[in-house]
Amino acid sequence: MKKILMVCLGNICRSPAAEGFFQSFIDNENLALQVDSAATSNYHIGEQPDKRMQKSMRARGIDISHLRGRQVTKEDFEQFDFVYAMDRSNFHNLKALAERDAPGYEHKVELFLQTLHSQNSDEPLEVPDPYFGGPEGFERCVDLIERGAKALIKQQGES
Numbered sequence: 734m735k736k737i738l739m740v741c742l743g744n745i746c747r748s749p750a751a752e753g754f755f756q757s758f759i760d761n762e763n764l765a766l767q768v769d770s771a772a773t774s775n776y777h778i779g780e781q782p783d784k785r786m787q788k789s790m791r792a793r794g795i796d797i798s799h800l801r802g803r804q805v806t807k808e809d810f811e812q813f814d815f816v817y818a819m820d821r822s823n824f825h826n827l828k829a830l831a832e833r834d835a836p837g838y839e840h841k842v843e844l845f846l847q848t849l850h851s852q853n854s855d856e857p858l859e860v861p862d863p864y865f866g867g868p869e870g871f872e873r874c875v876d877l878i879e880r881g882a883k884a885l886i887k888q889q890g891e892s
């Protein structure tokens with residue numbers, strides 16, 4: 734069973750949304766995959782996803798209210814097969830963390846949107862941080878995360 738970890742800065746906006754989409758695909762299509770999410774920072778440990786993100790996801794039929802913020806650990810690099818970073822900053826922090834605490838596992842860290850971007854170069858490589866912006870930023874963010882998650886699920890099915 735492949736295990737996938739979604740990672741952003743706070744684990745209250747982007748990565749819980751990515752986890753939510755993945756979990757709904759796993760449930761709907763009975764896929765042999767596990768998904769979780771975590772933060773590079775310790776800012777929101779134990780917190781529910783941001784209300785604005787809960788609302789945007791609920792509008793798409795996905796409830797993420799049960800998720801709680803947690804920080805990436807060195808065990809995550811050993812236990813997960815793929816560690817997907819939402820932006821380059823998370824990506825570089827994760828690589829550095831793996832190099833320091835879990836050497837040999839750096840290759841598991843990838844950009845979440847790499848697959849989508851590889852299929853269509855008009856798509857971005859990073860999911861912008863929506864935290865300090867308005868509600869339309871959350872909508873754009875969720876649309877992008879949904880497309881990125883679909884691209885990854887399709888790739889997992891083919892591998």
Ligand code: 4NP
Pocket residue numbers: 741742743744745746747748776777862863864
């Ligand atoms: P996330 O968004 O990384 O998508 O969960 C953020 C959440 C919190 C903060 C920044 C980004 N913060 O600075 O507290």
